[in-house]
Amino acid sequence: MTGADAAHIAMGIPMTLGLTAGAFAIGSVLGFPVMLARSTGFLPLRVAVIAVIAFVRALPPILWVFLIYFGLGSGLLNLSPFVAALSAFGLIAAVNMAEIYRGGMLSISSGQWEAARALNLSRVSTWTDIMIPQMTRVALPPSATYVIGLMKDSAIASTIGVTELAYRGKQMSQITFEGLSAFAVVGVCYIALSLPVAWIARTAEKKLRAKVAR
Amino acid sequence: MHRQWNLSVIDSPRPVVKLEHVSKRYGAFDVLKDINLSVLPGDVLAIIGPSGSGKSTLLRCINWLEPANSGIISVGDVTIRCEEVPEKSRLTALRRQLGMVFQSFNLFPHMTVLRNISLAQERTLGRSRKEADAISLNLLDRVGLADKAYQYPVRCSGGQQQRIAIARALALDPKVMLFDEPTSALDPELGLEVLAVMRELAGSGMTMIVVTHEMGFAENVSEHTMIMAEGEILEYGPSREVIRNPKTERARRFLRAVNDR
Ligand SMILES: Nc1ncnc2c1ncn2[C@@H]1O[C@H](COP(=O)(O)OP(=O)(O)OP(=O)(O)O)[C@@H](O)[C@H]1O
Ligand SMILES: [Mg+2]
Numbered sequence: 001m002t003g004a005d006a007a008h009i010a011m012g013i014p015m016t017l018g019l020t021a022g023a024f025a026i027g028s029v030l031g032f033p034v035m036l037a038r039s040t041g042f043l044p045l046r047v048a049v050i051a052v053i054a055f056v057r058a059l060p061p062i063l064w065v066f067l068i069y070f071g072l073g074s075g076l077l078n079l080s081p082f083v084a085a086l087s088a089f090g091l092i093a094a095v096n097m098a099e100i101y102r103g104g105m106l107s108i109s110s111g112q113w114e115a116a117r118a119l120n121l122s123r124v125s126t127w128t129d130i131m132i133p134q135m136t137r138v139a140l141p142p143s144a145t146y147v148i149g150l151m152k153d154s155a156i157a158s159t160i161g162v163t164e165l166a167y168r169g170k171q172m173s174q175i176t177f178e179g180l181s182a183f184a185v186v187g188v189c190y191i192a193l194s195l196p197v198a199w200i201a202r203t204a205e206k207k208l209r210a211k212v213a214r
Numbered sequence: 215m216h217r218q219w220n221l222s223v224i225d226s227p228r229p230v231v232k233l234e235h236v237s238k239r240y241g242a243f244d245v246l247k248d249i250n251l252s253v254l255p256g257d258v259l260a261i262i263g264p265s266g267s268g269k270s271t272l273l274r275c276i277n278w279l280e281p282a283n284s285g286i287i288s289v290g291d292v293t294i295r296c297e298e299v300p301e302k303s304r305l306t307a308l309r310r311q312l313g314m315v316f317q318s319f320n321l322f323p324h325m326t327v328l329r330n331i332s333l334a335q336e337r338t339l340g341r342s343r344k345e346a347d348a349i350s351l352n353l354l355d356r357v358g359l360a361d362k363a364y365q366y367p368v369r370c371s372g373g374q375q376q377r378i379a380i381a382r383a384l385a386l387d388p389k390v391m392l393f394d395e396p397t398s399a400l401d402p403e404l405g406l407e408v409l410a411v412m413r414e415l416a417g418s419g420m421t422m423i424v425v426t427h428e429m430g431f432a433e434n435v436s437e438h439t440m441i442m443a444e445g446e447i448l449e450y451g452p453s454r455e456v457i458r459n460p461k462t463e464r465a466r467r468f469l470r471a472v473n474d475r
Contacts, residue, residue: 115320119334
């Protein structure tokens, strides 16, 4: 396998990165309202959301990718493989981030909600000044773990032809008949992508911790 | 003579907190049964009674942390009929006059002590950061913690945290301070420093309603003491009278149990 072959594989990085970051961004944003709905006092909504979360998590990611690409994508909408994969992983990320946020919220003592109410803080201020900063702190380590898992899962998108790392690795192994070295390059690329994420998460967490313990 | 009589009617102070026929149920369980209570400006009222008698619930109903089921709650010029769902603006007006101190302090752990005290001043009273911080520093000085302004709450002892919580409530200029067992989570020694702050506050003329197990505070600091049991007011009157000569057998039993400890 030549350097050019390795470079061809590495050119899948933007796709893997885009799919992961995009799905994570969708999940991070949508996860918040899902978490709120999951925690609402309005029982029918809560039950419905709990059911949806369980349903989304019950199916393997590859099935969601197929369902959206071949199901939605064939008849109603004309979805590109990338958009279909992004939608599937965005959906999965949303329910998982909702649960991560919920863990963050549960870590905040009920006394703080009461204190905020007794101090007459508005709902917006209670969230932005009190709850979200603390939730972020608790949610950060599991989010980092999750985003790395998401990146590895994104290899599934190769099955519908998204030209990300795994897809290109497979392509190259078929061209060169050097499966081992092709997938070794793929592996190195994944490691190179996940190390910075782990490092950023650890540094951020340390910083936040230091702040509270000062 | 006639004139004087008229004046005295005008001068007679209006209660700053008034509860009329307030009741609260959890399911089929009556936590508060037809509570009537008046607290005059400057009064310090101690509420004592056995566990589960509804003391905390009573305090929490006054500032609507817990909605009461029936009756009328008045604080200052805000009156709430408990059967109706009050508008947000009325709740805000009600709570603006009330400061609350909790047994477990409930400081915000991700903010410095100073920020804990300044935040609500900025958000609810519209004070600038500078104004708010100046007021906070003043209050920290008053509770003896000026040196803690830039620390985080975890670095403060329980007694210090409770004094910070008191400063945080005072910073919003409440008419009445509500205390729910402010010293129960503290070692006796740390409790003393909190009690000293409360005593100073009472001396400064603050109206206070204090749920407590500290009989010394009830007897020596508060003008009035109320004994509750099973959601009812057993005894109410000048503290010394209530504590030394309770009229009901139930109250005598409770006070004996407290004294035997
Ligand atoms: N959210 C709730 N749901 C159901 N019952 C409750 C709730 N909160 C309190 N109670 C019940 O109401 C009763 C009064 O509670 P409350 O906390 O007011 O008592 P208390 O006098 O403050 O007791 P303590 O001295 O232990 O603090 C208790 O029997 C308690 O179990
Ligand atoms: Mg209580």
